[in-house]
Amino acid sequence: MLSNWSESLPEPVAEIPESSDAPTFAAGGVNRPPRASYVPPHLRNPHQSAFVAPEALQGREPAPRIIKTGHIPKGSSSSYDSFEPQGEARKGSALGALPRATQAGAGTRPWPPTDSSARAVNRRDSVAVDANSGRSGRNAISDRRGRRDREGDPFLKDETSEAMFSQENTGINFDAYEDIPVETSGDNVPPPANTFGEIDLGPALNANIQRCKYVKPTPVQKHAIPISLAGRDLMACAQTGSGKTAAFCFPIIAGLIHNSMRGRPRGGRKAFPLALILSPTRELSCQIHDEAKKFAYQTGIRVVVAYGGAPVHHQLRELERGVDILVATPGRLSDLLERARLSLSMVRYLALDEADRMLDMGFEPQIRRIVEQMDMPPVGERQTMLFSATFPKEIQVILESHFMIYDM
Numbered sequence: 265m266l267s268n269w270s271e272s273l274p275e276p277v278a279e280i281p282e283s284s285d286a287p288t289f290a291a292g293g294v295n296r297p298p299r300a301s302y303v304p305p306h307l308r309n310p311h312q313s314a315f316v317a318p319e320a321l322q323g324r325e326p327a328p329r330i331i332k333t334g335h336i337p338k339g340s341s342s343s344y345d346s347f348e349p350q351g352e353a354r355k356g357s358a359l360g361a362l363p364r365a366t367q368a369g370a371g372t373r374p375w376p377p378t379d380s381s382a383r384a385v386n387r388r389d390s391v392a393v394d395a396n397s398g399r400s401g402r403n404a405i406s407d408r409r410g411r412r413d414r415e416g417d418p419f420l421k422d423e424t425s426e427a428m429f430s431q432e433n434t435g436i437n438f439d440a441y442e443d444i445p446v447e448t449s450g451d452n453v454p455p456p457a458n459t460f461g462e463i464d465l466g467p468a469l470n471a472n473i474q475r476c477k478y479v480k481p482t483p484v485q486k487h488a489i490p491i492s493l494a495g496r497d498l499m500a501c502a503q504t505g506s507g508k509t510a511a512f513c514f515p516i517i518a519g520l521i522h523n524s525m526r527g528r529p530r531g532g533r534k535a536f537p538l539a540l541i542l543s544p545t546r547e548l549s550c551q552i553h554d555e556a557k558k559f560a561y562q563t564g565i566r567v568v569v570a571y572g573g574a575p576v577h578h579q580l581r582e583l584e585r586g587v588d589i590l591v592a593t594p595g596r597l598s599d600l601l602e603r604a605r606l607s608l609s610m611v612r613y614l615a616l617d618e619a620d621r622m623l624d625m626g627f628e629p630q631i632r633r634i635v636e637q638m639d640m641p642p643v644g645e646r647q648t649m650l651f652s653a654t655f656p657k658e659i660q661v662i663l664e665s666h667f668m669i670y671d672m
């Protein structure tokens with residue numbers, strides 16, 4: 265009999281960097297790399313219990329997980345929900361205005377948060393926008409409703425095999441996480457949230473959290489979500505399997521739902537994502553894409569994935585159909601930018617997952633170009649979340665001094 269869930273996993277298969285001669289797969293769930301082949305590194309030793317800090321296994325005090333927060337945004341909170349597109353993005357019709365979500369059970373809590381830590385975007389050209397006003401806003405809502413009707417149910421396969429989706433069978437003992445200290449730095453760090461109910465994520469996202477059967481936030485979620493919702497940049501060190509995906513997806517999705525995005529061109533050949541999630545491998549990108557689709561279910565937010573080693577034309581078609589959140593590997597993203605089929609000028613959220621691995625895999629030049637030299641809004645005009653399983657000093661120095669990534 266198996267004593268550990270991880271013993272039932274198939275032998276790990278080496279991950280394939282996108283530069284390899286791997287078999288090709290199409291995006292959007294068609295011919296994807298088989299999910300069973302991806303085993304997170306922490307589960308690869310079947311004799312270690314998953315999700316326990318390695319120090320704890322050696323009888324030592326677990327080292328604190330580190331979360332660094334960016335500067336407290338300055339200025340008035342009213343500019344938080346405004347966004348004026350620049351350059352080419354000014355053209356065309358509006359996409360984005362969703363009705364302001366009324367928080368079920370949250371009563372009168374305003375959005376954006378009006379406390380001192382609320383993000384003030386301070387965009388030079390930004391203007392306040394009423395999400396419910398204007399013709400384009402109504403069109404955008406009906407567009408999104410239509411889109412919802414056509415949306416496949418990302419929970420379907422889980423519902424048909426309930427066991428696959430139950431928390432017990434993820435092999436995660438989240439209670440073991442409770443004791444892991446989390447160290448946060450930065451001024452006036454927003455307090456952690458011990459329950460999802462304490463966080464203002466909106467009814468649609470809350471419903472999806474329930475569908476996912478997440479009962480309470482993991483430690484990285486407890487700390488990172490309130491920090492990001494307050495509009496602060498964030499750098500978090502958390503091991504793989506700690507729930508990072510939700511930690512960056514929830515604030516992005518909540519932010520996109522609550523904030524109006526006017527003036528985004530539609531129907532053209534160039535895509536203008538509002539959020540970009542960079543991850544090192546196609547396996548991880550597909551995993552994030554699958555999770556993000558569940559979190560964004562019935563919100564009207566469209567999540568697209570682009571990764572190397574697969575024919576680009578299918579991914580281009582997916583992008584042409586519209587994209588709010590783009591999950592991408594750095595190589596394929598650079599390719600799409602070079603083909604001028606993608607603009608980063610509307611990106612308000614940038615998340616980098618497994619940053620240490622991206623640097624280890626030699627993606628530094630691409631990331632530098634994507635972040636610094638393309639049309640992405642600069643630090644202060646977008647929100648950045650960086651997650652890494654390890655944070656050796658060298659990586660912190662590289663990230664802080666060489667990349668214009670944070671508002672630190």
Ligand SMILES: Nc1ncnc2c1ncn2[C@@H]1O[C@H](COP(=O)(O)OP(=O)(O)OP(=O)(O)O)[C@@H](O)[C@H]1O
Pocket residue numbers: 304431434436438477478479480481482485503504505506507508509510548551
């Ligand atoms: N709050 C939660 N409650 C229950 N399960 C959760 C919670 N957050 C995440 N999970 C589940 O835990 C598993 C690991 O989470 P996730 O994939 O987000 O971790 P990760 O840190 O991003 O790992 P990786 O780097 O391997 O992608 C997933 O199956 C996810 O659905």
